[in-house]
Amino acid sequence: MRWEGISEFVCVAEYESFTQGAKTLGISTAQVSRQISALEQRLNIKLLYRTTRRVSLTEEGRVFYQHCRGVLDGLDAAEQAVSNLQSKPQGKIKLTAPVTYGEQQLLPLINDFMVQYQDIEVSAFLSNQKIDLIEGGYDLAIRIGKLNDSTMMAKKLSQRTNFVCAAPAYLDRYGIPTALNDLSQHNCLLGTRDYWHFIDTDPRVSEDAGKEKNLRVSGTVQYNSGYSLVDAALKGLGIVQLPDYYVQKYLASGELVSLLDDYREPKENIWAVYPHNRHLSPKIRLLVDYLAEQLV
Known part of the structure; x- marks a missing residue:
């Protein structure tokens, strides 16, 4: 309520005209007149002298205008600041x-x-x-x-893609697993969980072919650090399942070998x-x- 009539008053005061003020604001002259009259009534102060030829500020109107102009300038600055946030991220x-x-x-x-x-x-x-x-x-x-x-x-x-992999030295010593069941015969390097994610791909082995499954595995190592699991795999301690960003460079260099690719879970x-x-x-x-x- 305290904002009503302020813009209308300031605009009319600056143009010294109800008609021009209304045109600038894009509203009717009658609406501008009603808003300013309501503002004067609320303040119990006469803000404008009105004659058929011109409009001018009363003494109280000049004081009120100076303060209102500052308030509207502050509002403009606030809107510009928000606009700048839109155009220039900060x-x-x-x-x-x-x-x-x-x-x-x-x-x-x-x-x-x-x-x-x-x-x-x-x-x-x-x-x-x-x-x-x-x-x-x-x-x-x-x-x-x-x-x-x-x-x-x-x-x-x-x-991301999860890879099951091991060092060539480990595979030379213990053999290469070719099916999921083979993992029970291997030392699996565990993270925070004691199961690995796979997808069944052979309908001759499982009626759940094509479905994702969790396979419980076991081993002599369980770390909550992917880097430490990679290090263990590189040193030939066992087989590991880790996301690509841990093992890609070692797979590319041949220090690790990808295993059970046919059972790899979807990305x-x-x-x-x-x-x-x-x-x-x-x-x-x-x-x-x-x-x-x-x-x-």
Whole structure:
């Protein structure tokens, strides 16, 4: 209510004309007159002298105009600041991502992004735990695999492949597994879970052919560190199942050998997940689009 009539009053005061003020505001002269009259009544002050030839400010009107002009200028500045945020991304982005994927893939790209957009600040918390974005005040999360939270918006960024592999020295000593059942005869290097993901591909062996399955495995090593599992595999301690970003370079160099390729599970999707918001912040949208472009 306190804003009603302010723009109309300032415009009429500056043009010294109800007609020109109404034309500038895009409303009728009668509406301008009603708004200013209501403003004067609310303030119990006469703001304008009205004659058939001109409009002028009263003494009280001049004081009120000076303050109102400053208020409207401040509003214009506020709107311009918001507009600048839309056209020039800036401000803080708080995100979370899995530890190793964040270290190896995500944060180097975000650093490149910040070189281009130096008015953006990023706070990243790397964790393999699923974090509540709303409770934690996060703008964005990077998640891998199937999504269960339907209250969030998501955009696919990329995919990853899990490889089962071992060092040539281990295979020379213990043989090469050619079927899933063969893994029971091998030392499997475990992460945080005691099962590996596969897909059944042989209808002669399983009626679940073509379906994903979890196969329980065992071995002498269990680490919650992918890097340590890679090191164990490279030293010939056993067979490991890890995402591509851990083992690709060793597969390319021949230090590790890919196994059971026919049973490899489908690629897992990598997602950008963010709270449901029809008006996604431009800086968040820009970052998500950038990551989708880079993580091919």
